[in-house]
Structure formats: structure tokens, C-alpha cells
Amino acid sequence: MTTSTLRGPLPPMDVADRADRVRASLDGSGADALLVTDLTNVRYLTGFTGSAGRVLLTADRMVLVTDGRYATQAPDQVATAGVAAEVEVGLTLGEQDRVLAGAVPPGARLGLEAASVTWAAQRRYGRDPWTSELVPTEDVVEAVRQVKDDGEVARLARAAGIADAALAEVAPTLVDGPTEEAFGFALDTAMRRLGADGVSFETIVASGPNGARPHHRPADRAIGEGDLVVIDFGALVDGYHSDMTRTFQVGEASATQQRMYEVVAAAQADGVAAVRAGVAAADVDATCRDAIAAAGWAEAFGHGTGHGVGLVIHEDPRVSRTSTAMLAPGHVVTVEPGVYLPEHGGVRIEDTVLVTDEGCRPLTLAPKDPAPPTPA
Missing domain, CATH: 3.90.230.10 (Creatinase/methionine aminopeptidase superfamily)
Known part of the structure; x- marks a missing residue:
């Protein structure tokens, strides 16, 4: 590769397809829905590169929540990536919890990313407004990330x-x-x-x-x-x-x-x-x-x-x-x-x-x- 080829446009990535690949990998995790809190995994699924954000992935929905710093960036990056996600911005932590918890289907087991959830956060997900049974998961998104497009x-x-x-x-x-x-x-x-x-x-x-x-x-x-x-x-x-x-x-x-x-x-x-x-x-x-x-x-x-x-x-x-x-x-x-x-x-x-x-x-x-x- 010469220096003249080190700049310029890069081919697009197939970001839109990633959610379905992760949904397929949920089958063996014991969870029906996944709360994605690892920021690298949030970026992988949505294209959003901010320093704060969470994603809820269910069988038919993906919801991204973040705070007011990313009111423009989050929806712009998700749209540029071609991802079908609902984006909620400008929310406090409590408001984010209510949006995400409300999007979990009734009776669904909610998977948490065990490697990125603190003990304090896990305790929070175990009380109102969260009502789902919590399931620890490992490498659900990471396993999909291994294969590069x-x-x-x-x-x-x-x-x-x-x-x-x-x-x-x-x-x-x-x-x-x-x-x-x-x-x-x-x-x-x-x-x-x-x-x-x-x-x-x-x-x-x-x-x-x-x-x-x-x-x-x-x-x-x-x-x-x-x-x-x-x-x-x-x-x-x-x-x-x-x-x-x-x-x-x-x-x-x-x-x-x-x-x-x-x-x-x-x-x-x-x-x-x-x-x-x-x-x-x-x-x-x-x-x-x-x-x-x-x-x-x-x-x-x-x-x-x-x-x-x-x-x-x-x-x-x-x-x-x-x-x-x-x-x-x-x-x-x-x-x-x-x-x-x-x-x-x-x-x-x-x-x-x-x-x-x-x-x-x-x-x-x-x-x-x-x-x-x-x-x-």
C-alpha cells in the first residue's frame, strides 16, 4: 500500500445486518432480550461512537438511549449506518432506565453483559422500573464481532x-x-x-x-x-x-x-x-x-x-x-x-x-x- 492510498473513502460496513446476527446468537444465552452496555458493542450495533449510551435488543426492536450531549450525533450516526433503531436522547439516567425497561417484552428474560456490568448497576437493574428476570450473558455480541465484513x-x-x-x-x-x-x-x-x-x-x-x-x-x-x-x-x-x-x-x-x-x-x-x-x-x-x-x-x-x-x-x-x-x-x-x-x-x-x-x-x-x- 503506497502513501497515496492511505487516505480517501473506505467501503461501507454492513452495520445494519449486525442486530439480526446478534439476535440469532441469543438463542443459546438463556436470554430473550439483551441490554448492551459495553460501549464497543454499542458502537458495533448502531454506529454510535459517543462515550455514554445503552442499547436494548429484542426480537423485533433496537432502542438506543443516551444523554443530551449526543442529541444530534446519535441519530445522525445511526442513520448514516443504515441501522433500524429507535434513538432516545437528552435523557437522565432514570429516564433512560424507564425507556429501556418499558421496551422489554412482558415475561422476557433480560440478558446483561456480565463483563461490563458493575455490581451496583446489576442491583439497579433488579429494582423498579426493571421487572424482568435477569440473565448473565457472555460474548453474545463479541462472538459476532469476530467475523469481519x-x-x-x-x-x-x-x-x-x-x-x-x-x-x-x-x-x-x-x-x-x-x-x-x-x-x-x-x-x-x-x-x-x-x-x-x-x-x-x-x-x-x-x-x-x-x-x-x-x-x-x-x-x-x-x-x-x-x-x-x-x-x-x-x-x-x-x-x-x-x-x-x-x-x-x-x-x-x-x-x-x-x-x-x-x-x-x-x-x-x-x-x-x-x-x-x-x-x-x-x-x-x-x-x-x-x-x-x-x-x-x-x-x-x-x-x-x-x-x-x-x-x-x-x-x-x-x-x-x-x-x-x-x-x-x-x-x-x-x-x-x-x-x-x-x-x-x-x-x-x-x-x-x-x-x-x-x-x-x-x-x-x-x-x-x-x-x-x-x-x-
């Missing part, structure tokens, strides 16, 4: 392309000895300048011994000769995240550092090759983990191989040894094995890929040469 994939690919271009622009400066903080700031700035709405998460720049800490926060350490530098970052586009890690070798590598890179690169390539619809996510993890264990570094790879990516940077399906997920077309996951040795540094290589029936399509395309690129 073409519009979502386009946003993920745009975010990945921006990250690719930003790294190509900034990586040559590694040989100049910037601090981790300065390099991370430059990378974040480049992503925004190239069209990102923001960053996916706090950029990781981990050099030398800091590279042995998988989630190191950038510090004032200057990158120097002989350092491995782990760079884990992503761009945000229209709510969708990218996620990529590249590791660079500044100066001459030791024999151990060279072997670390070769082992991780081979394990990561094998893991990407193993991704395919119908494959167990745990098997992809095992592919990477077995390759690293065969090199004698099983204990130096202490995290999962990957995770889903979408409206949240870490979402299902998980790609780990304990995962029970089966990969399906439309899943978007990362493959990111690593080796971390405090006396030598760390190596992690990560791509975000779209699962297909034939295998997978990488969305992150930055080169994996450990030598920092020369300025263009």
Missing part, C-alpha cells in the same frame, strides 16, 4: 498500511541513536500525519536489555551499537486497530542474537503458514511454540502466540495454548512469537492476518530484515 477488513488494512509506511519513514533513524521515547514519539507522529486517527496502544520501543521485557514502556535509554530493538505498535482508523512488531539489530549482532532472530523469524513464518479456516487456534500456537522449544528456548517464550484484532486491540479469538477457538473465514488475528533473554535482549516478530479458506492474507506488510533500512 469487507468494510471492516478495509479499515484494518488501511490501519496496517499506515503503520507500514510510518515504520519505513522512521526506522532509518535507529542508527542515529535516538532514545526509545524519541523514536516512539516520531513513529506515533508519522502515523498521525499519514492519516491515522490515533495509535492502537502505547507504542513499545524496547532496546538492549529492555527488549527482554515483552511490554516494556519506552524510556530515556539511548539506542546503541549492538542493540536488538523490539518495536510493537499500531494505527487506529475509524475505530479499527492494526498491530505489528518488527525487531531491528543496530550494529553487528552477536552469534546468540543472530540465532534468536533466525529462530523467531522461522517460528513466525511457520505460524502464519499454519493459519487457515478450520484450524484450531491452539494448533497455530503450538506450531510457533514447538519451533522455539526445539531451539532450546521454550522458557524464553512466555506469552500467547496471538489474538484477535478489530474494534479492540486484543479480542477473540485468542491464539494460545489454552484457546478453544477454531479459526474461521473473516477472523483477523496476530501471529507474534518471541524469545526474550535479559543478557542478549529480545526478538518478537508479529503480523496481523485475515483468515481465509485457503490460508491467510497478511495485512501488515513491512519488511522483516533485521538491519535498519537506509534513508530513502
Whole structure:
């Protein structure tokens, strides 16, 4: 993806179809209606991006409530998304409760999103004006979110392309000895300048011994000769995240550092090759983990191989040894094995890929040469 393709219109997403897909998934939840309180799920179902809002989903209605700050934004975004929802704005919390409770069909069991409802909120939903039997639910909307439509994939690919271009622009400066903080700031700035709405998460720049800490926060350490530098970052586009890690070798590598890179690169390539619809996510993890264990570094790879990516940077399906997920077309996951040795540094290589029936399509395309690129 060239910089000339990093801006401009993106194809529409099929937001209108999502409510029916979630309704179908309610069958096994024990609930007849669902109160959606997780803001990411509210956005997914309605297109509304405000910081406060709830959705009631029944067999034949969807009701969005929010406060007066979003009197214009909420109905506009719902209409733009093409969603058939009733929108009630300018309401106090008590008024919202009355609207939502009144929309629950008599005798219906009301599902609450267990992961996003506090104990205090649960107690409130158990008293007037709420009269329904409450049922805890898990992953009803999240399970539907796992499969991305073409519009979502386009946003993920745009975010990945921006990250690719930003790294190509900034990586040559590694040989100049910037601090981790300065390099991370430059990378974040480049992503925004190239069209990102923001960053996916706090950029990781981990050099030398800091590279042995998988989630190191950038510090004032200057990158120097002989350092491995782990760079884990992503761009945000229209709510969708990218996620990529590249590791660079500044100066001459030791024999151990060279072997670390070769082992991780081979394990990561094998893991990407193993991704395919119908494959167990745990098997992809095992592919990477077995390759690293065969090199004698099983204990130096202490995290999962990957995770889903979408409206949240870490979402299902998980790609780990304990995962029970089966990969399906439309899943978007990362493959990111690593080796971390405090006396030598760390190596992690990560791509975000779209699962297909034939295998997978990488969305992150930055080169994996450990030598920092020369300025263009």
C-alpha cells in the first residue's frame, strides 16, 4: 500500500445486518432480550461512537438511549449506518432506565453483559422500573464481532498500511541513536500525519536489555551499537486497530542474537503458514511454540502466540495454548512469537492476518530484515 492510498473513502460496513446476527446468537444465552452496555458493542450495533449510551435488543426492536450531549450525533450516526433503531436522547439516567425497561417484552428474560456490568448497576437493574428476570450473558455480541465484513477488513488494512509506511519513514533513524521515547514519539507522529486517527496502544520501543521485557514502556535509554530493538505498535482508523512488531539489530549482532532472530523469524513464518479456516487456534500456537522449544528456548517464550484484532486491540479469538477457538473465514488475528533473554535482549516478530479458506492474507506488510533500512 503506497502513501497515496492511505487516505480517501473506505467501503461501507454492513452495520445494519449486525442486530439480526446478534439476535440469532441469543438463542443459546438463556436470554430473550439483551441490554448492551459495553460501549464497543454499542458502537458495533448502531454506529454510535459517543462515550455514554445503552442499547436494548429484542426480537423485533433496537432502542438506543443516551444523554443530551449526543442529541444530534446519535441519530445522525445511526442513520448514516443504515441501522433500524429507535434513538432516545437528552435523557437522565432514570429516564433512560424507564425507556429501556418499558421496551422489554412482558415475561422476557433480560440478558446483561456480565463483563461490563458493575455490581451496583446489576442491583439497579433488579429494582423498579426493571421487572424482568435477569440473565448473565457472555460474548453474545463479541462472538459476532469476530467475523469481519469487507468494510471492516478495509479499515484494518488501511490501519496496517499506515503503520507500514510510518515504520519505513522512521526506522532509518535507529542508527542515529535516538532514545526509545524519541523514536516512539516520531513513529506515533508519522502515523498521525499519514492519516491515522490515533495509535492502537502505547507504542513499545524496547532496546538492549529492555527488549527482554515483552511490554516494556519506552524510556530515556539511548539506542546503541549492538542493540536488538523490539518495536510493537499500531494505527487506529475509524475505530479499527492494526498491530505489528518488527525487531531491528543496530550494529553487528552477536552469534546468540543472530540465532534468536533466525529462530523467531522461522517460528513466525511457520505460524502464519499454519493459519487457515478450520484450524484450531491452539494448533497455530503450538506450531510457533514447538519451533522455539526445539531451539532450546521454550522458557524464553512466555506469552500467547496471538489474538484477535478489530474494534479492540486484543479480542477473540485468542491464539494460545489454552484457546478453544477454531479459526474461521473473516477472523483477523496476530501471529507474534518471541524469545526474550535479559543478557542478549529480545526478538518478537508479529503480523496481523485475515483468515481465509485457503490460508491467510497478511495485512501488515513491512519488511522483516533485521538491519535498519537506509534513508530513502
